[in-house]
Amino acid sequence: MGVLRRHISKGGNEEWEGVPVEEYEDGGVVLGTKRVLIGQRDGAVSFSLRYFEIPPGGKSSLDRHAHDHGVFILKGRTRVLMGQETVEAGAGDVLYIPSDEQHQFENIGDEPLGFLCAVPPRD
Amino acid sequence: MGVLRRHISKGGNEEWEGVPVEEYEDGGVVLGTKRVLIGQRDGAVSFSLRYFEIPPGGKSSLDRHAHDHGVFILKGRTRVLMGQETVEAGAGDVLYIPSDEQHQFENIGDEPLGFLCAVPPRD
Numbered sequence: 001m002g003v004l005r006r007h008i009s010k011g012g013n014e015e016w017e018g019v020p021v022e023e024y025e026d027g028g029v030v031l032g033t034k035r036v037l038i039g040q041r042d043g044a045v046s047f048s049l050r051y052f053e054i055p056p057g058g059k060s061s062l063d064r065h066a067h068d069h070g071v072f073i074l075k076g077r078t079r080v081l082m083g084q085e086t087v088e089a090g091a092g093d094v095l096y097i098p099s100d101e102q103h104q105f106e107n108i109g110d111e112p113l114g115f116l117c118a119v120p121p122r123d
Numbered sequence: 124m125g126v127l128r129r130h131i132s133k134g135g136n137e138e139w140e141g142v143p144v145e146e147y148e149d150g151g152v153v154l155g156t157k158r159v160l161i162g163q164r165d166g167a168v169s170f171s172l173r174y175f176e177i178p179p180g181g182k183s184s185l186d187r188h189a190h191d192h193g194v195f196i197l198k199g200r201t202r203v204l205m206g207q208e209t210v211e212a213g214a215g216d217v218l219y220i221p222s223d224e225q226h227q228f229e230n231i232g233d234e235p236l237g238f239l240c241a242v243p244p245r246d
Contacts, residue, residue: 002205002224007215016217037217038193044219046243047170049193070161070172072195072239082125092130094139094160096167101125116195118241120169 003042014051014074014114024052026061040121048121054105054113064102067120071095071105076113079106126165137174137197137237147175149184163244171244177228177236187225190243194218194228199236202229 005016015021016037024034032054039048051074054060062081077090081104082097088108089095097103107113128139138144139160147157155177162171174197177183185204200213204227205220211231212218220226230236 002203002208002221002226003219004203004205004210004212005217005219006212007217009215014215016215037195038219042219043221044191044193045222046191047193047241049195049217049241068167068169070167070170070241072160072172080125080127082127085125087127089127089129092132092137092139094128094130094172096126096128096161096165098125098166099168103125116239118170118172118193 003038005037014053016051024054024060031060032058037116044121046121047118050117050119052105052115052117054107056107056110056112058107058113060103060105062102062104064100066099068099069095069097069103070118071097072116074114074116076107076111077109078113078115079108080104081106126161128160137176139174147177147183154183155181160239167244169244170241173240173242175228175238175240177230179230179233179235181230181236183226183228185225185227187223189222191222192218192220192226193241194220195239197237197239199230199234200232201236201238202231203227204229 024032035051037049147155158174160172
């Protein structure tokens, strides 16, 4: 059966009904928060959809891995490392990061950086 | 190499640099517009990400097919048929429609209904 995750706003935070707010961390360092909006627990077989939030001044981990990413920026401003290139992006912009390309998202604005991230299915 | 699709707003329309606005039609009837934000032309191997817009009073086609969908509503209000169930949803809400479940999005608001839709890779 289909799944609806209603967006609720709690004290300015982005939350969705039934979706826990998890720590997004790398090597024990908390970098921000993560919500799995669609994942394997929903029976998703083709992709997962997550929401990440990174505070002002913060960065995502410097990653390079086999799976590709599709990113839609919901709020904030970011400088993105994609391979050897750096680009700036903001709300409404879309990025595609192919397999094995190093990447990192830095929050360069004064508000939280929030983005949707589609990946092959995982939780 | 990574891909950045910058969001540009043209006369209130949602557009992205380098992304054509296509007719979204079913059986020769135009139901709205479609933009392929990430697709096979970008080398995407795991999923595609599209944006659909349906005018007030309009509906998406009544579909049922093997591929699953992940939907994020960007603007507007919709009544969604998912299987035998009907739900209402709006900006920020997320839906997952599994394989072989019939589905249809109806715009029940006064403004365009705009949503992102992730599917297995296609253009």
